[in-house]
Amino acid sequence: MPTEDTPNGASVGSTERSFAILEQLAAEQGSGVSALAETLSLSKSTVHNHLQTLRKLGYVVKNGDEYRLGLQFLGLGDRARQRHDLYHVAKPETDSLVEAVGERAQVMVEEDGVGIYVYQSLADQAVRTDSHIGTVVDLHATAVGKAYLAHLSDERLDAILDRDDFAEQTPNTLTDTEALRTELDEIAEQGYAFNDEERTVGMRAVGAPILADDDDRVLGALSVSGPTTRMNGSWYHEEVPEMVAQSARVIGIRATYS
Structure with a gap:
């Protein structure tokens, strides 16, 4: 994705191809040269050359004819997460919330218009899905994302919504801008957001913004997710x-004064 630091929005094709290969390896948890070439519409020689360079650098390993991500990414990912002060102050409170609710909780920060989970904690009975630390989520389709959006300035909110394509992830995903804005107004008033099978069928979530205690800046958001069989009734709509x-308020206070 071009950034402000890239002259005239220019990008380096070779770098883009390397990352496309890495992302495909991550998605498939490993793949061969032929399959990568076909999926990415690249020649086998191009894919092979990129893989050999990535392997030399330690970011890709080979097992037989299959390539997969190397463990060197663990160090990069951990350093990226550690730079977020919110991760450090949110972890103990999030773990306590999981003990009380008995489901799964995640802490999200926004970066470049998308949500990224910087911490996740799971109870023994929690349902495991495709989400994990580092998962990138669309803000409009998640409880954490909507809770975050609802507390942005009008200018920042407009900037994000204008570039969001509002992809439909389930039949319940909000894809209309005006409908989303109406819900965001309600969320801002009540202080929390619901996700009723909007990202994953069979899963519901409740999210709340993490606000700085001194000036109400939104720092991120916290949510609890669980299956519709357990997240229902007054438990889902009132107690959770x-x-x-x-918990979001406690994290916000700690983030402000720690």
Whole structure:
């Protein structure tokens, strides 16, 4: 994705291809040269050359005819997460919330218009999905994302919504801008957001913003996710929102004064 630091939005094709290969390896948890070439519409020689360079640098390893991501990414990912102060102050409170709710909780920060999970904690009975630390999520389709959006300045919110394509991830995903804005107004008033099978069928979530205690800047968001079989009734609509919002407030206070 071009950034402000890239002259005239220019990009380096070779770098883009390397990252396309890495992302495909991550998605498939390993692949061969032929499969990568076909999926990415690249020649086998191009894919092979990129893989050999990445392997030499330690970011790709080979097992037989299959390539997969190297463990060197663990160090990069951990250093990227460690730079977020929110991760450090949110971890203990998020773990306590998971003990109380018995589901899964995640802490999200926004970067370049998308949400990224910087921490996740799971109870023994929690349902495991494709989300994990480092997962990138669309803000409009998640409880954490909507809770975050609802507390942005009008200018920042407009900038994000204008570039979001509002992809439909399930039949329940909000894809209309005006409908989303209406819901964001309600979220800002009540202090928490719901995700009713909007990202994953069969899963619901409750999210709340993490606000700086001194000036109400939104720092990120916290959510609890669980299956529709357990996240329902007054537990889902009243009790969980109260617990999530309280934990988010504690994290915001700690983030402000730590």
